[in-house]
Amino acid sequence: MTGATGQDGSYLVERLLAEGVVVHGTVRPGDEVPVGVGWTPHAVDLADRDGLRALVLRLAPDEVYNLGGISSVARSWAEPEATAELSGLAPLALLDAALAVQDASGRAVRVVQASSAEIFGHPDRVPQDESTPVAPRNPYGAAKAFAHHLAAVYRERGLHVASCVLFNHESPRRPETFVTRKITRGAARIARGLDDRLVLGNLAARRDWGWAPDYVDAMVRAARHDGAGDWVVATGRAHAVEDFVRAAFARAGIDDWERYVHVDTGLLRPGDAPELVGDPGRAERELGWTRTHDFEALVGAMVDHDLAVAGGAA
Template identity: 50%
Template structure:
């Protein structure tokens, strides 16, 4: 039977990479976008994708979408991925990222009961569920104590995935750490740095303004993390998986490496620190232990230095095209 995959958030960074992979594997792919404009852009990229406009806040629409498409696989990547924005819209964040996945879980569970077959779901969880983690690195069993609205919403969805798993549903949570690519929106710090550094190197701007550059993150390459999602949902049994490289770097290191790639030596005077950009709460050291994921054959294909080079080089090419 041909796999029929539903990808929510299909025109986001991860969604686009995932749709590419699933189409290449011969899946019939349904892509859910939250706007008609997003749906149009997705079809332009992938003419064979069947697109749907829906929002996770709309329970009846989500139920109808699951019933209409009758997927064998559901990848939930939908929702704003900006931790900073979650402080501006905490209630919306709770609904979309916390309650929204439950609407998908319930609709998928009911479809599986009606059809008498498994409907597998992968929930895109986040390292933010650990907050100021009690241990470094974090594992699948590390206590979860989020410190942001984004993390709290993701934690609720993560817990509810476990509840449905105990009920008998196949649902896995991929606990994603920071993962970047040239497709990352410009509001995110890694893409912001890469673009600004490229422009500085080309003489198109003078400085870059950033917040706290001494926080540490476990940075990976988005296509590698999409590969992890596919591996996870393909396992015989569902469960939670840390998706990380196991190595942390500070934002400061990212900045320094970006300037090095661009051939700019004296970079410190070009970076302006604005305390106004500091978040109300920001986990200081999130780094994951991917041992469980490695046990099913996954390895990152790109190192930290290579990731920074990919992103800065892409920005230089865009600026000089």
């Protein structure tokens, strides 16, 4: 898998190791990987497409999960070319190498492409499903859309490719650069008396937030499903960023969150979709996928983690 040390990758590694699967994962050259992790890291830059191809051809895996790449819409505006390289062209190298392994070995190779709700841009319908037009509005969405279309192209070539269109999914392992973790960490630190304000951007933006381990489960189910295809992975419910803030502060024991939250218009993103909410019906019916955490449980788990971290702070 690519992105083995990220939020989704770390949960997927744990899931596969628990099943007794031999796991190989890419890490960025220079990144530290803890000793005794139970899986084999390979220092390969996603921009090194020849290196990616060579690794897949050498390992000849049964399953390939592409979770790596630029994961932030904001960063994609700052680094559009790198976004195209890592989130668009790297999947092409992986798909082509997986097909080569399948052709050479005569056995099926199953690939999961971690797609994104951002491929829909400003969608023409709510909720969005597998038939919603792909019309991205930012470099991140455009790169993901390219890879999403490639999945269909290689599927026609006989490769089992599942493109999982993942809506927002969070956990305590989400980096602090993401707004959800920024909120839960900020609420926890304010509750502990370590900070006195939290600066955010668009509080009105509405997103469909789910629990990251649930979304990893959907990807594994998609990889092992009899038929390949596209799968929207979502909760079917949208909440505003303000709802997330209110829930996080309430969990931390603060009811008057407005005292502490300040809006900085400089944090507003161009082309930010007003509402992204997915219809997970197909994944539920055909993959047998279910969710374990609702919105309140998700926010609560993240805040509880950050309260514990803040409680140990100096």
